[in-house]
Amino acid sequence: MKSIKTKIYALATIIxxxxxxxxxxxxxxTILRAVQGEMACENSYDWASVKPSRLLSKAIETAPGVVSKSDISVSNRNYNSGLAIDKYLNNDFGLTYPWLIHSTNKRKGKIEYLSFNKKTGLIEYRTVLRKSAKDKWTEKRVYCVGPxxxxxxxDKKLGRFINLITTSEMWINGDVxxxxxxxxxxxxxxxxxxxxxxxxxxLANSKVIKGPQLDIEKYDIVQIGRIKKGRLDLRFTPPMKEFKKDAPSNAQKRKNSSYNTNKHYSALDSYRTHLTDKILALSSDGTIYMVDDSTLEIVSIAGNLPMASTMLGGAEKPAPKNLFAYDVKPLVVDGEYKxxxxxxVSRDNTGVAVSVYDHNGKRLTTNYSRPKYTSRSRRGNYRNEGIENFCEMPGGLLVITLKYIVENLYPAGxxxxxxxxxxxxxxxxxxxxxxxIPDSFPAMFGRESTGNKYGQFLGVLGIISPSILxxxxxxxxxxxxARAIGIDKSDRRFWLIATIILGLPGYISYRIARPKQTLVTCENCGQLRRPDEEICHHCKLVWSIPAMEKPVWRVN
Amino acid sequence: MLRLIIREINDRILHFAIVIGLASAIVVMMLFSTIGSTSGQEVRLEGFTLVGLVICVVIFYGFGFAQIQSDRNKKVFAFLSTLAVTRGMMFLSKVIAGLVTIAVFFIPVSIAIQFVIRRYMSPMSIQSLAVTDMLWSVFFISLTAYGLGLVVGWGNGKIIPTLGGLFLTLLFYSIVVIKGIHLGDLLPVVAPVIISCFVIAYRKFMAASF
Known part of the structure; x- marks a missing residue:
């Protein structure tokens, strides 16, 4: 019983x-990661671009008056710590919903929104009404939608939705x-x-349109509609004409979204970066599918997520979960999908990649962010990949060493x-x-998809050998x-295992939880023994208690 | 037992007054700024959560710390040991007094927040559920701070345990920054620490020589 109590106390201390x-x-x-991200940005071209975009015909790119060709670019300048607070500070922490709010008036009015009721498995369309500032808001469910x-x-007849994925801009009518x-x-x-x-x-004439059931082996859809993760913002700049040479009419100015009053204006009359008759769907393997909005069938492959070159993250498949951020935009010019x-952005936030696919889903090109300082980087499209590149940066070796030391202070377990x-x-x-620690060196090894697994594990043991030692x-x-202060065998074994697995925290826990008594010398064996234990843990001698006898002397 | 709890609250009356004052200030501030604003949306609950949480953490850590440290210094434990109360009852009365203090802070603030949301901000039920979730997170972090105070209060000396414990508590508070404010993300980390803190505090209380 005493041993169990001691172990509970020890466990609590360890936790x-x-x-x-x-x-x-x-x-x-996190500080090291911020330094690492900043260094990657400072010492490499922290952007990737494709210029000309290859999505427009030569006739448009080289039309008379065009001074700048179309450009697709993406920058990783906005360092994102990956902390939950980042979302919080951007007001993306749960008080605003992916489910849209249609119209809001601050003190009175009508709010309409869709929400998913997990209990019933139904989508609910709700309205919240307040006629005047004096009234109370009244919430009402208008209808429920099931498969x-x-x-x-x-109603049970409506069925249940499980694991629902919505578009980020879900509209009340025609939602997919x-x-x-x-x-x-x-x-x-x-x-x-x-x-x-x-x-x-x-409601009698309203309906839910279903698409065909997808092959489970082939499609594992994880996101639909606006395919985006994190703060990455892919930018398309159309071919530009110079304002002075070919001034647009007022009608053109209104039409042209990227019109620049100072110098340039877009050579494209009309373009947009969203689809109206189709939606994009991203699969867990990084494939982007085109889904027909009316038949709800997958009609083609539109492209794939590129795997950004990574300095520290290990080789990975370009799956959505392996990427720190991504952004996908279709290009539609004059109503035609181009x-x-x-x-x-790579998992370790050190590299960016941008790919361009034509209207048939054929990859046209992929460009990567490149280091500025190596001779290799000057040779064409050299990928900013591998830890050796990072070490070549000024201060890179120091950061890597510090990262290694910190990682080895973590428990070996x-x-x-x-x-x-x-x-x-x-x-x-x-x-x-x-x-x-998913961005540690052992994790980096773990994510290597090539090579012998046993060999890899041995490599990891080598990497974490300081922590094991x-x-x-x-x-x-x-x-x-523990032996010196007389802790019993089962407790010793407990602390032994805890310290091997946890390393430094295990040792600190032991120092906090160990008995604090001052030891006394055993009169039998001469070694130190605990005063609160009945027997000496070395020689098993019990305390010699002097007999309570009447003294022979007496003070009169 | 009731007398012990009342004694605990009486002894920590200053702390108790600060907690009541803080709760009242937050409630009044929130109501006035909401009613005074034209849109009713200027009250930033997230701002309250982050800043308010630091204040909660410091106050409740201090409460737990003072419960142990000052009773030790004033030999209250030694005195109580001479009366017909067990150590278990003494510990339980301390914890109940602590929980009462936390409740005194949270109940009015929670009611005020829900009132503000319902009356002036968004009437959507899911929004108030999200705020309830946040309030629970703040409650659990405060409970952790209180538990840590009970543990650190046993340290010898004044400056190092006070400041060291406060540093550790604020370090623990940073879990909110790492994990976010949602209860589902926080509880798996916070719950074992709360339980462990109370186990350690109980054990120390039972084994200590007063």
Missing amino acids: VVTTFFCVGLYWTK DGIAAEP FYNKALRQFFRIETKVIETENGWQFD GLMVAS ANVLSYFFSDSFEATKGYSNIFI IGLFLSWRVVKD
């Missing part, structure tokens, strides 16, 4: 100490969404009728877990992990001390 220790190390690593229909009240569990695209088509009280939904522009679970972490979520050394110290 508290390890948490604090890892939070401290987390911040150290099998629309009704005013929740994807149900992962059913592997189908859906669209809500509501009808309205005019009544004495104004417009009302005609092709797809795709950009991505955390390093081993980082290796095994490196692939299961989504790139940005990994950065808000305290105990497992620290654990072994400290566990030896712990066991030696």
Whole structure:
């Protein structure tokens, strides 16, 4: 019983100490990561571009008066720490919803919104009404949508949606969404009728359109509509004409969104970077599909996410979860789809890539951010890849060494877990992990898709050998001390294992939780023994208690 | 037991007054700024959460720390040990007094926030659910700070345990920055630490020589 209580106390101490220790190390690593990201930006071309864009015909690019060709560019200048607070500070922390709010008036009016009710598995269209500032807001459910229909009240006949993926700009009528569990695209088509009280939904004639069921082996859709992650912003600049030479009419000025009053204006009469009759769908393997808006069928492959060159992150597949950020934009000129522009940032936030696909989904080109300082970088489209490039940067070796030292202060167990679970972490979520370090060197090894797995694991053991050695050394110290102060065998074994796995936090926990009594000399064996224990833990001698006898002397 | 709890609150009356004052100030500030603003949307709940959380953390850490440290220094434990109360009851009364203080802060603030949301901001039920989620997160972080105060209060000396403990508490507060303010993200990390802090505090209380 005493041993169980001691172990509970020890475990509690370990939890508290390890948490604090890892939070401290987390911040150290975050500072290093910020320095690393800043260095990558400073010492390499932190942008990638394709100029000319290759999506426009030569006739447009070289038309008379064109002074600048079309350009697709992306910059990784805005360093994103990957902390949850980043989202928070950008007001993207849950109080605003991916579900749209149609019209809002601050003190009175009507709010309409769609929300997904997890309990019923139905999409609910709700309105919130307030006629005047004196009234209360009244919330009302107008209709519920399930895979099998629309009704005013929740009904089992409507079925259930599970794992719903929506477009980021979901509109009340004509919404397209994807149900992962059913592997189908859906669209809500509501009808309205005019009544004495104004417009009302005609639920009897409203329906839910279903697309064909997708092949589970082939398609694993993770995002639809606006394909974007993080702050990355891909920019398309059309071919530019000089203002003075070929001045546009007022009508042209209004039409042309990128008109620049000072110098240049767009050579394209009309272009946009979104689709109206089709939607894009991103698969977990990085393939971008084109989905027909009316039939809800996948009609073609529009392109793929490029794998940005990475200095520290290890080789990976260009899957959405492996990328720190990405942005996908289609280009439509005069109503005609020209092709797809795709950009991505590597997991370690050190490199950017941009790819261009034509209207058939054929890749035209991919460009990467490049280092500024190596002789190799001057040779064409050299990829900014590999740790050796980072070490060549001014101060790069110092940062790498510090990163290595900090990572080896982490518990050896955390390093081993980082290796095994490196692939299961989504790139940005990994950065808000305290105990497992997805951007560490062991994790980098873990993500290498090539090579012998056993060899890799041995390599990882080599990398984390300082952390293992620290654990072994400290566990030896712990066991030696525990034996000296008479901690029993099962507790010694507990501390031995804890210190090997946890390293420094394990040792600190032991120092905090160990008995604090001052030892006394045993009169039998002469070694130090604990005064609170009944027997000497060396020679098993019990305390010799003097008999309570009447003294022979007496003071009169 | 009730007398012990009342004694705890009486002894920490200054802390208790600060907590009540702070809760009242937040409630009044929130109501006035909301009613005074034309749109009703100028009250930044997220701002309250981040700044308010630092204040909560410091106050509740201080409360836990003072409960142990000052009773040790004033030999209150030694005195109570001579009366017909067990150590377990003494510890429990301290924890209940701490929880009451946290509740005194959170209940009016939560009611005020919900009122402001319902009356002046968004009437959507899901929005107030998100705020409730945030408030629970603040509550659990405050509870952790209080638990840490109870543990650090056993340290010898005044300056190092006070400042060191405060530093550790603020370091722990940074979990909000790392993980975000949502309860689902925070609880897996915070819950084991809260339980562990109370286990350590209990153990230290039971084993200490007063």
